[in-house]
Amino acid sequence: MQDGAELTADDVKRSAERALHPTTPNPNASYFENLAGYEAYAAGRADHLTGVVVEGRYVVAFHLTKPDSTFPYLVALHTLRPTCKTAGDRYSDTWLPCGAGPFKLAPNDWQRGTSLRLVRYDGYFRPGLPYLDAVEWTFNMQALAQRVRFERGELDLARDLTDADWARFTTDARWRGLGVVEADTSIYGESMNTRIPPFDNVEVRRAVAAAIDREHQVLVQPSRMSVLTQALPRALLDDPSFAGQRYDYPAALEHMKKAGYPYDPETHEGGWPHPIEYLVYDQSLTFLTAQLVQQDLAKIGLVIHFKMVSYAAFLTLQERMGASAMSNGNWVLDYPDASSIFDPLFTTRAITPDGSFNTAFYSNTRFDELAARAHLETDATVRHALYREANAILCDEAPWAFTFGHHTFDMRQPYVHDFASHPVWPLDVSHVWVDRAGVALEHVLGGGLR
Amino acid sequence: VRFLLRRLGWSLFVVWAVVSIAFVVSNLLPGDPARMVAGVQARPADVERIRQQLGLGDPALVQYAHFWRRLVHLGPSVIDAKTDPAHANCAVVLPLGATAWHVDLGRSAQKRQPVVDLVATRLPRTLALALQYVFARGLGWLPLDGFGTTLGEHARCLVLPALTLGVYGAAYYTRLVRDEMVVLLQQDWVRTARAKGLSPTRVVLRHGLRNALLPIVTAVGLDFGALMGGAVVTETVFRWPGLGELSVKALLDRDGPVILACVVVTSMAIVAANVIVDALYARLDPRVRSV
Numbered sequence: 001m002q003d004g005a006e007l008t009a010d011d012v013k014r015s016a017e018r019a020l021h022p023t024t025p026n027p028n029a030s031y032f033e034n035l036a037g038y039e040a041y042a043a044g045r046a047d048h049l050t051g052v053v054v055e056g057r058y059v060v061a062f063h064l065t066k067p068d069s070t071f072p073y074l075v076a077l078h079t080l081r082p083t084c085k086t087a088g089d090r091y092s093d094t095w096l097p098c099g100a101g102p103f104k105l106a107p108n109d110w111q112r113g114t115s116l117r118l119v120r121y122d123g124y125f126r127p128g129l130p131y132l133d134a135v136e137w138t139f140n141m142q143a144l145a146q147r148v149r150f151e152r153g154e155l156d157l158a159r160d161l162t163d164a165d166w167a168r169f170t171t172d173a174r175w176r177g178l179g180v181v182e183a184d185t186s187i188y189g190e191s192m193n194t195r196i197p198p199f200d201n202v203e204v205r206r207a208v209a210a211a212i213d214r215e216h217q218v219l220v221q222p223s224r225m226s227v228l229t230q231a232l233p234r235a236l237l238d239d240p241s242f243a244g245q246r247y248d249y250p251a252a253l254e255h256m257k258k259a260g261y262p263y264d265p266e267t268h269e270g271g272w273p274h275p276i277e278y279l280v281y282d283q284s285l286t287f288l289t290a291q292l293v294q295q296d297l298a299k300i301g302l303v304i305h306f307k308m309v310s311y312a313a314f315l316t317l318q319e320r321m322g323a324s325a326m327s328n329g330n331w332v333l334d335y336p337d338a339s340s341i342f343d344p345l346f347t348t349r350a351i352t353p354d355g356s357f358n359t360a361f362y363s364n365t366r367f368d369e370l371a372a373r374a375h376l377e378t379d380a381t382v383r384h385a386l387y388r389e390a391n392a393i394l395c396d397e398a399p400w401a402f403t404f405g406h407h408t409f410d411m412r413q414p415y416v417h418d419f420a421s422h423p424v425w426p427l428d429v430s431h432v433w434v435d436r437a438g439v440a441l442e443h444v445l446g447g448g449l450r
Numbered sequence: 451v452r453f454l455l456r457r458l459g460w461s462l463f464v465v466w467a468v469v470s471i472a473f474v475v476s477n478l479l480p481g482d483p484a485r486m487v488a489g490v491q492a493r494p495a496d497v498e499r500i501r502q503q504l505g506l507g508d509p510a511l512v513q514y515a516h517f518w519r520r521l522v523h524l525g526p527s528v529i530d531a532k533t534d535p536a537h538a539n540c541a542v543v544l545p546l547g548a549t550a551w552h553v554d555l556g557r558s559a560q561k562r563q564p565v566v567d568l569v570a571t572r573l574p575r576t577l578a579l580a581l582q583y584v585f586a587r588g589l590g591w592l593p594l595d596g597f598g599t600t601l602g603e604h605a606r607c608l609v610l611p612a613l614t615l616g617v618y619g620a621a622y623y624t625r626l627v628r629d630e631m632v633v634l635l636q637q638d639w640v641r642t643a644r645a646k647g648l649s650p651t652r653v654v655l656r657h658g659l660r661n662a663l664l665p666i667v668t669a670v671g672l673d674f675g676a677l678m679g680g681a682v683v684t685e686t687v688f689r690w691p692g693l694g695e696l697s698v699k700a701l702l703d704r705d706g707p708v709i710l711a712c713v714v715v716t717s718m719a720i721v722a723a724n725v726i727v728d729a730l731y732a733r734l735d736p737r738v739r740s741v
Contacts, residue, residue: 145687
């Protein structure tokens with residue numbers, strides 16, 4: 001490890017107990033509730049996690065109270081990363097990060113909100129890696145400064161570029177081909193409260209799902225948004241044969257008719273007779289897309305009235321039962337499995353009177369059964385089949401009208417090699433290497449150098 | 451001394467009152483601070499545990515007492531955890547840089563300067579980006595952003611943010627000083643000074659500007675306090691991690707302890723600026739000492 005000590009199974013157990021101790025402010029601790037002994041340990045009734053057993057110098061076993069196919073993903077979360085012995089048995093916010101990764105943080109090399117400098121850890125367990133001597137990340141840089149610095153060669157990578165920069169870099173011959181699109185790991189959609197009229201009527205929800213023109217929406221940020229027609233990001237499930245939710249205006253009108261609220265686009269008569277309150281907060285992408293939703297839904301006889309609140313109030317009201325008829329929902333994968341979206345957003349057990357992540361307050365017995373079975377299923381093929389069926393149910397019953405996914409667009413300098421965005425660790429640079437001299441020579445001698 | 455002690459006593463009362471009001475308002479705001487700390491996707495069980503760890507489940511009065519105990523004892527607190535010397539550094543240096551040249555500009559502006567007035571009324575963001583574009587990108591004389599690591603770099607990095615804040619307030623100061631000077635330079639004692647044969651510079655500085663300083667000192671004191679917490683746009687554009695940016699982020703995140711910390715620092719700065727202004731009043735105008 002970075003303090004010079006050998007990483008052993010004891011360190012893994014100590015790190016797990018340190019991370020899951022009741023005094024540690026760990027926002028992911030409850031993910032490990034299936035770990036044997038977690039409940040007693042988290043409540044302070046036990047000194048050790050009985051479910052984490054050291055079986056040898058380099059062997060550690062995690063015992064679960066019930067089978068869970070997602071557990072390998074959970075163990076890989078940064079929460080349980082092995083920490084150096086110098087980190088101690090209990091968490092303290094003054095400790096200097098120290099682990100077994102490819103780079104280490106030197107003292108005073110972290111300026112909060114400004115920059116972070118990491119230097120190579122020569123004892124990294126993968127031989128020969130990393131290639132870079134050091135990496136310096138700069139935070140909160142404004143778009144103009146980032147673009148200028150990148151063009152001047154002061155930055156090797158530029159992340160999360162604006163649409164204007166995206167247009168410039170993808171059309172300029174000097175930079176074309178050097179862009180990197182990060183994976184879509186998030187979903188956005190219009191959450192409809194299934195317990196508040198008119199969204200207690202599944203046909204109205206289907207009408208909304210068919211009325212939203214997703215191609216139109218992604219024009220708001222063409223470099224970062226992509227059309228989403230299902231409950232899962234395309235990085236997880238990309239099946240072109242599955243229709244999912246599509247923009248289909250005649251079908252939307254037909255669904256409104258089936259719901260009992262026919263709307264005539266010629267005379268503008270009919271539709272749901274009351275305005276629908278739509279919760280929205282300013283300073284967000286969804287404030288822009290909400291206005292497009294308002295226009296689309298007006299064409300099928302649903303009148304949207306915005307209720308503007310602060311972000312904190314938005315969260316409170318959106319997640320309170322009966323407080324909001326409609327709002328924009330979004331979620332980012334915590335780990336690369338469909339359960340990261342299905343469990344918190346759409347299962348019945350996720351419904352609570354307050355603080356409910358299931359903002360549609362949607363409940364479907366078959367869906368719950370599929371989600372639960374997927375957890376127990378260790379065969380990946382069978383599990384994916386269960387997820388596909390669950391996904392189809394959500395697309396059909398439409399607790400959300402799924403609208404778009406969101407990703408970032410990065411640029412690298414021509415001398416930066418092997419930078420490929422990873423869907424789980426988008427900024428892993430352990431394989432990156434730079435060759436300024438080679439690019440300079442190539443520039444002078446032409447392509448013959450290759 | 452009694453004058454200053456009286457002012458200091460009132461200042462302490464003002465700081466206590468402001469912080470207490472901020473505490474009440476912070477508790478009345480909608481939203482869940484524990485949720486914002488844990489992250490929007492944190493599960494309810496984790497949010498609840500963090501709420502308990504932060505003491506947010508305690509009655510409001512207990513939280514209030516706990517807050518003051520940590521503040522007065524200067525023990526570990528959220529301020530320590532979330533800020534670093536750069537914040538304090540930026541918070542003080544930026545206003546100082548800006549206000550210093552405000553006064554100098556005003557002193558030299560004894561006649562109308564329409565260009566300065568026009569430029570100074572532009573929005574700070576536009577101005578900041580324009581300055582950045584010309585002096586950093588175009589001419590390459592100054593850094594685009596950041597605050598450097600050495601004293602020399604600090605100084606170079608300070609120029610554009612201070613210029614932005616300075617230009618923005620320049621119109622007000624220019625008009626303020628000009629109006630005062632125009633009136634004062636027509637007074638009898640100024641005519642007498644000229645008649646004695648004093649140089650124009652001496653007349654302006656000693657007999658004009660000194661008497662015009664009272665309203666200027668007031669404005670500088672108020673501006674200094676406001677700039678301590680209000681230079682959000684400038685801090686953002688030039689990537690100076692200052693108090694303004696921290697305050698806005700804390701408000702958006704509903705981060706009560708940081709909001710309170712910012713209020714404490716900003717209110718103390720404003721109060722301190724006012725005490726200094728009062729002291730300067732007494733120095734500049736002996737009549738004030740008897741008030």
